[in-house]
Amino acid sequence: MKPDSTTPARETRGRVVMLVDNGVKADSRVQKAARSAAEAGWDVVLFGVSATPKIQSWKLGDAQVRLIPKPAHLEPRRHELRRPLLRRPLAYRSQQVAQYRVQAAKAWRSDLAFRQAAAKAAQAGHPGKSVSGSKGRLLLPRVSAKLVSKWVALRARETRNLNKRRKPLTAPLDRTTTALWTKLMGERSWRRLMPNLWDFELAFAKHIDDFEPDLIHAHDFKMLGVGARAAVRARAKGRSVKLVWDAHEFVPGLPEVHGRWVPGHAAWEKEHAVFADAAITVSPSLAQMLKDGHGLKELPSVVLNAPVMHPGEDELKGVPPVGNLRELCGLDADTPLLAYVGGISPVRGVETIIEALPSLPGVHVALVSVTPRKMKAIQSTQKIVDELGVGDRVHFLPFVPHWQVPDHLASADAAVSPLHHLMNHEVALSNKFFEYSQARLPLVVSDIRTMAEMVRSTGQGEVFKAQDVQDFVRATKAVLEDPERYRKAYDKPGLLDGWTWEAQAKIIDEIYTRLLPDRPPLRRQAPVKPAEPVESAQPVEPGQSESV
Known part of the structure; x- marks a missing residue:
């Protein structure tokens, strides 16, 4: 795939392919990375997954986006393709077969009823006798159809029960086979545990190879394997392609979709991580x-999920100015207002905020969480709001473009991140943390490790025990009683300057330049300034005075 012929030729430093396993539009980190790399002079194509059978394309600044259809031919599990003779011998081979059989039996009985009705109608002089049948003639077929329906219903029920039992892949036999494949094959075990990962490579390989990249930037674990295999193919042909692995999550800490999901993806990541030139x-x-x-040779560089402070002209075009959060909630300047940005799910802890409101009289909360498609989670949260009688103090508001979030929130009194204790929460510094910070808001955060350490070291907020409503009330009252005490943390020289995407983009460009030293910055660009050391973004140990 070559760049669009309609795109004006421009001087570039080399070709970069970025890979992500989603539709791009909801992934602000990926969007920012592609746009900023293109701004730095690289010829960038970002490949994502199309939700339709057709390729979709658009531009992010000077970066091209291509969404590629990904058939899921390897998605069915092996046991779904064979008869379950040992587990449930009466079950059908698959749920699809069961559904077909049930529907066919219903159709047979419906047709016999139609034929009997047609016979009665014909006796009354109505047309259509040729399709009818006498009651005696239809007796045997009707009895047979009834018996077949009962037999099919029994087998369909057995199939549903089997699927319900096998879906989580946690039955003793499933656990045994998962452990066996993991032990025997090690990092190659994903071929047995998660063979559908091949679907990604088969969908993307030709598109990557046709572009002939100099560097592949693979976002997260699924695309690490796709990028690694593309780089290996190119290297085998004599082309020196560099691979950058951008790890967004810690795979062993992800929730289990089923019993083989985590070990399968962990093996996939383990096998392909060794091919990365930088992480x-x-x-x-x-x-x-x-x-x-x-066992990486060097510590991965840290690129924070910081917000864009200077969006591109194409991003601003047609987008109305951000609304004032306080005005959208219909509140005056003296009403205490908490802000929360992000999705609503049980592990994000929004219920803690709502359940605390009866103990925080007069305090309002704005949940900037509503997507164009209303989520079930919002409905469940609304139910809690109604049960507690705090509906007049909870305001559900829609998401805004990521570059507008800090300005959108700035009129609030404080911001909240009430995440529960999960492995990936413990090691995260989320988008919302930096968006809240750029809005210069005092923070109320749960005691998940990395974020809590940062807040304690900077003094920008209070930490409470996750899922502890009364401790949340304590921390919130402390922040609302003296917000300026916490806002002063943002006056530290260089703190907020380092927490911008513009600062993080320099780190990415420096990595690209190190891997491709013959591709220096273009003369028309300002020289890339050295990035702040990674250590400057780390929480300080107790007793230290400096943080970031």
Whole structure:
């Protein structure tokens, strides 16, 4: 795939392919990375996954976006393709077969009823006798159809029960086979545990190869394997392609979709991590875990999920100015207002905020969480709001473009991040943390490790025990009683300057330049300034006075 013929030729430093396993539009980190790399002079194509059978394309600044259809031919599990003779011998081979059989039996009985009705209608002089049948003639077929329906219903029920039992892949036999494949094959075990990962490579390979990149930037674990295999193919042909692995998550800490999901993806990541020329990730804690877990030669660079402070002209075009959060909630300047940005799910802890409101009289909360498609989670949260009688103090507001979030929130009194204790939460410094900070808001955060350490070291907020409503009330009252005490933390020279995407983009460009030293910055660009050392973004140890 070559750049669009309609795109004016421009001087570039080399070709970069970025890979992500989603539709791009909801992934602000990926969007920012592609746009900023193109601004730095690289010829960037970002490949994502299309939700339709057609390729979709658009531009992010000077970067091209291509969404590629990804068939899921390897998605069915092996046991779904064979008869379950040992587990449930009466079950059908698959749910699809069961559904077909049930529907066919219903159709047969419906047709017999139609034929009997047609016979009665014909006796009354209506047309259509040719399709009818006498009651005696239809007796045997009707009895047979009834018996077949009962037999099919029994087998369909057995199939549903089997699927319900096998779906989580946690039955003793499933656990045994998962452990066996993991032990026997090690990092190659994903071929048995998660063979559908091949679907990604088969969908993307030709598009990557046709572009002939100089560097591949693979976002997260699924695309690490796709990028590594593309780089290996190119290297085998004599082309020196560099691979950058951008690790967004810690795979062993992800929730289990089923019993083979985590071990399968962990093996996939383990096999392909060794092909990366450089790794980057989202926090110092995760960087150390990746280095230790994969035996990396050097600590991954940290590229924080910081907000864009200077969006491109194409981003601003047609987008109305951000609204004032306080005005959208219909509140005056003296009403205490808490802000929360992000999705709503049980592990994000929004219920803690709502359940605390009866103990925080007069305090309002704005949940900037509503997507164009209303989420079930919002409905469940609304139910809690109604049960507690605080509906007049909870304001559900829609998401805004990522570059507008800090300005959108600035009129609030404080911002909240009430995440529960999960492995990936413990090592995260989330988008919302930096968006809240750029809005210069005092923070109320749960005691997940990395974020809590940062807040304690900077003094920009209070930490409470996750899922502890009364401790949340304590921390919130402390912040609202003296917000200026916490806002002063943002006056530290260089703190907020380092927490911008513009600062993080320099780190990415420096990595690209190090890997491709014959591709220096273009003369028309300002020289890339040295990035702040990674250590400057790490939480300080107790007793130290400096943080970031």
